[in-house]
Amino acid sequence: MASGSSIFPRNFKKDYPIAVRGEGCWIISADARRFLDAAGQAAVVNIGHGVAKIGQAMAEQSSQIAFAHTSQFHSVPAEKLATRLLQLAPANFQNGGRVYFTSGGSEATETAIKLARQYHLESGQSQRYGVISRRQSYHGSTLGAMSVSGNVARRAPYQPLIPEWGHISECFAYHHAGNLEDEDYGLACANDLDNFLRGPLGRPSAAFIFEPVVGATLGAAVPSTGYIERIGEICTENKILLIADEIMSGLGRTAKPFAIQHWNVEPDMILAGKGIASGYAPLGAVLVSARIVEAFERGSGIFQHGFTYQAHPVSTAAGNAVLDYLDAHKLFDRVASISKILAADLEPLRSHPNVGDIRGMGLLTGIEFVKDKKSREPFPPSQNIAERIRQSALEENVLTYPTQGCVDGLRGDHILLAPPFILKAEESALIARAIKSALTKVFSS
Ligand SMILES: Cc1ncc(COP(=O)(O)O)c(C=O)c1O
Numbered sequence: 074m075a076s077g078s079s080i081f082p083r084n085f086k087k088d089y090p091i092a093v094r095g096e097g098c099w100i101i102s103a104d105a106r107r108f109l110d111a112a113g114q115a116a117v118v119n120i121g122h123g124v125a126k127i128g129q130a131m132a133e134q135s136s137q138i139a140f141a142h143t144s145q146f147h148s149v150p151a152e153k154l155a156t157r158l159l160q161l162a163p164a165n166f167q168n169g170g171r172v173y174f175t176s177g178g179s180e181a182t183e184t185a186i187k188l189a190r191q192y193h194l195e196s197g198q199s200q201r202y203g204v205i206s207r208r209q210s211y212h213g214s215t216l217g218a219m220s221v222s223g224n225v226a227r228r229a230p231y232q233p234l235i236p237e238w239g240h241i242s243e244c245f246a247y248h249h250a251g252n253l254e255d256e257d258y259g260l261a262c263a264n265d266l267d268n269f270l271r272g273p274l275g276r277p278s279a280a281f282i283f284e285p286v287v288g289a290t291l292g293a294a295v296p297s298t299g300y301i302e303r304i305g306e307i308c309t310e311n312k313i314l315l316i317a318d319e320i321m322s323g324l325g326r327t328a329k330p331f332a333i334q335h336w337n338v339e340p341d342m343i344l345a346g347k348g349i350a351s352g353y354a355p356l357g358a359v360l361v362s363a364r365i366v367e368a369f370e371r372g373s374g375i376f377q378h379g380f381t382y383q384a385h386p387v388s389t390a391a392g393n394a395v396l397d398y399l400d401a402h403k404l405f406d407r408v409a410s411i412s413k414i415l416a417a418d419l420e421p422l423r424s425h426p427n428v429g430d431i432r433g434m435g436l437l438t439g440i441e442f443v444k445d446k447k448s449r450e451p452f453p454p455s456q457n458i459a460e461r462i463r464q465s466a467l468e469e470n471v472l473t474y475p476t477q478g479c480v481d482g483l484r485g486d487h488i489l490l491a492p493p494f495i496l497k498a499e500e501s502a503l504i505a506r507a508i509k510s511a512l513t514k515v516f517s518s
Pocket residue numbers: 115177178179180182211212213214284288289318319320321322346347
């Protein structure tokens with residue numbers, strides 16, 4: 074396709090408008106079209122586009138010092154942001170927790186995998202190395218992160234390159250609970266981890282990683298009752314670390330700083346990314362709890378890992394400015410209130426014969442489309458329903474995030490909505506109207 078572009082694109086068969094400006098929940102393209110960003114791009118733009126203060130804070134930092142290598146220096150904005158993130162985290166991150174900053178989510182996952190391995194080495198448990206994860210999850214695109222991801226489509230081409238440490242049940246009641254009560258299903262899914270750990274493949278395990286609310290792959294699937302609590306117990310009993318991947322669900326998206334705080338379980342590490350700098354700079358983080366830090370302090374003292382751009386002063390300055398903005402505008406509280414409005418606007422869509430489920434938490438919402446509402450049978454993948462819904466909503470200038478495969482990696486269609494926290498009631502109504510129109514276009518054609 075001759076597009077005149079020099080950028081290696083994600084998809085050669087697609088045309089990409091050029092984004093030139095952002096204002097609140099809107100993106101404006103070079104041809105002057107205005108798009109309502111109902112997915113915060115990919116659950117990234119938490120505070121909205123075009124907040125001049127963030128750029129000013131970055132310019133100010135860059136004019137003081139833009140870069141100092143972390144083998145020689147720490148920086149003021151990185152220190153400040155680390156302290157603030159730890160204050161937002163559960164109690165076991167206070168008094169001795171630390172933050173390892175990266176340039177994005179995948180690097181945070183890589184860092185956590187290595188931290189888990191080295192923690193056990195420092196603790197005299199050299200036989201432990203594997204990181205167990207769940208089917209139908211996503212933790213990043215680098216090879217280590219792919220090894221713990223269960224997203225079938227994203228893994229498929231690279232299968233020969235990816236080590237396998239074990240994947241357990243995804244805990245997705247809508248399709249897999251069958252006749253079980255939600256609580257019984259949740260317990261069974263959690264006990265899948267216990268069973269795995271007792272088997273021969275489970276013995277060398279170092280950690281378990283999971284998304285408390287499964288974002289892109291399952292379309293904002295919330296865990297069953299009791300699931301996370303039981304997972305926490307199993308990790309403690311088996312002396313493996315619990316890693317909460319909050320790259321999508323963290324930093325207020327579910328109305329709490331981290332989604333895991335809805336369940337009162339204390340993970341050993343929390344991964345952050347995306348909303349941490351709201352897209353204004355590439356930034357990710359691993360929040361490391363006090364007991365992991367202690368093992369390193371007591372042990373070798375050296376973490377065998379590093380990125381040139383870790384804890385970048387300008388990116389962490391953006392992170393601080395974004396936290397300032399969230400605080401000043403009480404945006405975590407706003408997620409709680411505006412998400413109710415969005416849910417109410419979407420509610421009438423539930424009665425559509427092809428809307429199987431509307432689910433999620435806070436401003437992380439999934440809408441799943443099914444062929445048969447009663448049996449929950451999905452459409453054949455060849456019908457490309459999720460992408461067609463995206464295209465039809467785009468005709469109404471509303472941007473959504475489509476994914477296929479929520480049922481078994483191949484079948485199942487959903488879109489994700491993750492708008493900025495500053496979403497206005499009239500914008501929420503526009504989103505619902507565009508999806509309603511997309512349903513009419515896609516399912517009556
Ligand atoms: C839950 C989760 N983990 C990890 C990642 C990877 O983050 P990044 O794309 O910033 O590398 C993503 C990105 O979509 C994600 O949603």
